[in-house]
Amino acid sequence: MSGTDSPWKVYTRLLGFARPYRGLLLLAGVGMLLEAGAGGAFAKLMESVVDETFIKRDEAKSLLLPAYIVGLFVIRGVAGYITDMGMGKAARSIARDFRVEVLGKYLRLPGLRFDTEPVPSMLVRLGSDSDQVAQAAVDAMKVMIQQSLQVIAMLAVMLYTSWQVTIAILLMAPPLAWMMDRVAKRYRRISHRIQESGAEMMQAADQTLSNQQEVKIYGAQRTELKRYAGLADTNLKLAMKVEATRSISSAMVQLMGAVGLALLLFFAGREAMAGRLTAGGFVSLMVSMMAIIPALKQLTNVQNMLQRGVASAQRLFTVLDADDEQDHGTRPLDRAKGVIEFRDITARYPGQSRPALEGINFTARPGTVTAIVGRSGSGKSTLIKLIPRFYEAESGQILLDGHPLQDYRLADLRRQIALVGQQVMLFDGTVAANVAYGELQGAQAGPMEEAVRGANAMEFVSELPEGLHAPIGHKGGRLSGGQRQRLAIARAMLKDAPILILDEATAALDNESERLVQNALQKLMPDRTTLVIAHRLSTIEHADQVLVLDQGHLVEQGTHGELLARGGLYAHLYQMQFREGEAG
Ligand code: ATP
Ligand code: MG
Numbered sequence: 395m396s397g398t399d400s401p402w403k404v405y406t407r408l409l410g411f412a413r414p415y416r417g418l419l420l421l422a423g424v425g426m427l428l429e430a431g432a433g434g435a436f437a438k439l440m441e442s443v444v445d446e447t448f449i450k451r452d453e454a455k456s457l458l459l460p461a462y463i464v465g466l467f468v469i470r471g472v473a474g475y476i477t478d479m480g481m482g483k484a485a486r487s488i489a490r491d492f493r494v495e496v497l498g499k500y501l502r503l504p505g506l507r508f509d510t511e512p513v514p515s516m517l518v519r520l521g522s523d524s525d526q527v528a529q530a531a532v533d534a535m536k537v538m539i540q541q542s543l544q545v546i547a548m549l550a551v552m553l554y555t556s557w558q559v560t561i562a563i564l565l566m567a568p569p570l571a572w573m574m575d576r577v578a579k580r581y582r583r584i585s586h587r588i589q590e591s592g593a594e595m596m597q598a599a600d601q602t603l604s605n606q607q608e609v610k611i612y613g614a615q616r617t618e619l620k621r622y623a624g625l626a627d628t629n630l631k632l633a634m635k636v637e638a639t640r641s642i643s644s645a646m647v648q649l650m651g652a653v654g655l656a657l658l659l660f661f662a663g664r665e666a667m668a669g670r671l672t673a674g675g676f677v678s679l680m681v682s683m684m685a686i687i688p689a690l691k692q693l694t695n696v697q698n699m700l701q702r703g704v705a706s707a708q709r710l711f712t713v714l715d716a717d718d719e720q721d722h723g724t725r726p727l728d729r730a731k732g733v734i735e736f737r738d739i740t741a742r743y744p745g746q747s748r749p750a751l752e753g754i755n756f757t758a759r760p761g762t763v764t765a766i767v768g769r770s771g772s773g774k775s776t777l778i779k780l781i782p783r784f785y786e787a788e789s790g791q792i793l794l795d796g797h798p799l800q801d802y803r804l805a806d807l808r809r810q811i812a813l814v815g816q817q818v819m820l821f822d823g824t825v826a827a828n829v830a831y832g833e834l835q836g837a838q839a840g841p842m843e844e845a846v847r848g849a850n851a852m853e854f855v856s857e858l859p860e861g862l863h864a865p866i867g868h869k870g871g872r873l874s875g876g877q878r879q880r881l882a883i884a885r886a887m888l889k890d891a892p893i894l895i896l897d898e899a900t901a902a903l904d905n906e907s908e909r910l911v912q913n914a915l916q917k918l919m920p921d922r923t924t925l926v927i928a929h930r931l932s933t934i935e936h937a938d939q940v941l942v943l944d945q946g947h948l949v950e951q952g953t954h955g956e957l958l959a960r961g962g963l964y965a966h967l968y969q970m971q972f973r974e975g976e977a978g
Contacts, residue, residue: 399711401704408531408707411491415484419532422480426540428473432466434547437682439463441555445674477540485532492524496710502718505784506744519713523706530703534696541689548682548689555675555682562661563654563683570650571690577643584639588632595625658683720786725801730794730810732760732892732923734781739790741776749788750776752946756939758923760892763936765928767967768943774927777943778895781925782811809833812886814915816897816927818878820870825855826862828870829884837888848917849884850910851877876911883914894918896926898933940964 399407412419439462446455496519500507552560602609602618609618662679665671735757742749751773758764766774779785780792783799792799799807820828829846830837846852846862854877858864870878886894896915912932918924928934935954942950942957942964950957950964957964 399708401701404704404707404711405530405700407711408527408703411488411527412484412531412535414491415487418480418484419535422477422484422536423539425473425475425477425480426536426543429470429477429540430543430547432470432473433544433685434551434682436463436466436470437548437551437678437685438555439466440681441672441674441678443674444677445672449673477536481532481536485528488531489524489528492527492710493520496520496524496713499714499716499718503713503716504719504786505779507716509743519710523710526703526706527710530700530707534699534703537692537696537699541692544689545686545693548686552679552682555678556662556665556671559658559661559665559671559679563658566654566657570654574647574650577646581636581639581643584632584636588629588636591625591629591632595622595629598622598625719783719804720800721804723800723802723804723807725797727794727802727806727810730892732810733793733795734758734893734923734925735793735796736777737791737793739780739787739792741773741780741785741787743776743785748946750946751780751787751943754790754948756941756948756951758925758939760923761921762938763919763924763926763933765926765934765937765940766943767928767934767940767964769967772943773946774943775897776946778897778925778927781893781895782808782813810891811893811895812889812891812918813895814879814882814886814897818870818882820866820873820878820881822865822868824860824863824865825858825881828866828881829862829888831885834885834888842888845884845888846881848887849880849914851880851884851914854880876908879911880914883911883918887914887918892922894922894924896924898927898929942967 439459442455443459446452447459500516549560552563598618598621602622609615658679662671662676666673666676736754739751739754740749741751754777756764766777768774776785780787781799783804794802794807794810821831825846826842827835830842842862843852846855854873855861855864866872866881870881873881908930912930915933926933926937928937928940934940937954939951940954940957941948942962944963950960950962952960958968
């Protein structure tokens with residue numbers, strides 16, 4: 395089943411999400427039955443009120459009936475409360491279930507998904523879509539059942555009071571309703587047009603006023619004014635049309651109402667002449683009819699509610715039905731040695747004619763540093779993103795300790811990797827919670843402090859009022875760039891993974907923080923397999939091998955010295971870029 399199924403299928407699937415709450419819904423259903431019953435009883439009671447109190451002047455009943463009315467409304471109120479609470483709780487719970495499930499799903503989707511669906515759109519799925527779905531599933535159902543019950547109860551009262559009049563009314567009602575609907579639709583159409591005309595006028599004025607200098611220089615005041623006046627005239631004509639339509643339509647609607655009432659009177663009168671309908675019966679009929687009309691109106695709105703909800707549900711189901719990241723590996727992996735081998739790797743983003751990486755071969759061994767350099771867009775980030783399997787290669791194999799990455803469970807594989815990105819990801823929380831993140835949660839205070847110290851972060855953390863337990867603000871907003879980076883390094887240190895991947899910041903840190911960050915990284919590198927997208931000369935000079943990428947190809951490979959001596963692309967880049975960086 396997928397999001398493109400028929401609305402009915404989507405809706406039934408949606409109702410599946412209501413299943414856990416059927417108890418609540420059942421309770422609400424009982425409430426609705428009581429509500430409708432009380433409403434019907436009230437309409438019927440009107441008959442006795444008129445006949446007993448006013449016509450027969452029955453003293454005892456005239457005291458009892460007002461009490462009945464209050465009693466009926468107490469029942470109705472309590473029943474309404476039960477309905478609203480039951481339905482409301484079910485709807486909100488369904489929305490919550492959707493939210494949690496959809497966020498969980500997003501986190502299981504492959505990295506590619508995040509290129510095709512922007513995060514703000516994901517937020518809409520979690521926000522208004524989830525709410526609307528709950529509305530469709532529950533609120534629409536509520537209106538449908540509640541108002542249908544209301545209609546049924548009132549119809550029953552009417553039929554019971556006088557089936558002859560009721561049937562006559564039922565026959566007359568549809569043509570009247572149809573005509574009222576036509577009139578209302580015409581009014582809506584015209585008022586929509588006037589909104590558009592208003593927007594056009596605004597646009598024209600905006601254009602003229604924002605470009606006032608051009609208007610003046612080119613002497614365009616008169617043409618601009620003429621254009622605006624034309625639009626304003628159209629607007630005026632439309633406004634008059636709306637006024638006329640509104641007036642006529644409200645007169646028409648009232649006329650229809652009067653015709654309906656006249657018909658009721660006509661038939662009721664004939665029944666009264668025949669001695670089959672009392673004055674009280676007539677009042678009862680009127681009250682019931684009055685109650686049916688708004689109920690019917692609400693029922694016609696259900697369609698809209700359902701449509702919107704089904705559209706939202708379709709979008710959500712498309713997300714829920716998308717394929718998870720491939721995760722079929724079974725090879726046990728506790729702690730990897732960290733030998734990474736790329737074998738003829740080609741990678742391509744969807745829709746790309748030229749692969750982002752092509753025929754890449756290299757090996758990175760434990761205890762060594764592999765620096766990756768190349769122009770912007772040469773494929774450096776793509777290369778490192780293949781290792782935690784954020785993306786899958788199109789062909790070729792990446793081996794970890796001699797086995798393809800796909801042989802391992804994703805969670806196991808990713809546990810082997812510490813990653814310090816260019817943009818440091820921090821979360822709203824304390825320093826400690828950010829360092830001991832995810833599976834590191836619950837780390838002992840000792841190792842954590844050691845990591846923070848190792849990352850040269852202790853010096854600023856200890857100055858925060860609450861130290862390790864200081865909140866760092868949304869996305870770490872209360873920290874400087876270099877401080878954020880050092881926290882990320884502390885996180886990587888605490889993880890103590892055999893593979894370390896770094897995307898060095900190019901952002902200009904001042905010399906002091908750069909030195910601190912660099913120094914922290916140096917401490918992290920030994921005994922691990924380190925891959926670093928390098929911008930800093932010091933990193934590259936000390937690297938065991940440098941990979942030079944150009945347009946997705948590995949064009950040079952060697953140590954800094956070897957590559958410089960070769961006088962190829964690396965030497966060129968070095969002249970252009972790294973020397974400049976050194977000077978600055
Ligand atoms: P920079 O130094 O600017 O970060 P880079 O070497 O890291 O560049 P990559 O990000 O690997 O370059 O990009 C390699 C190629 O793949 C580029 O042509 C880029 O336009 C393309 N590319 C990168 N990410 C995506 C993506 N998510 N979807 C489609 N194409 C992408
Ligand atoms: Mg990059």
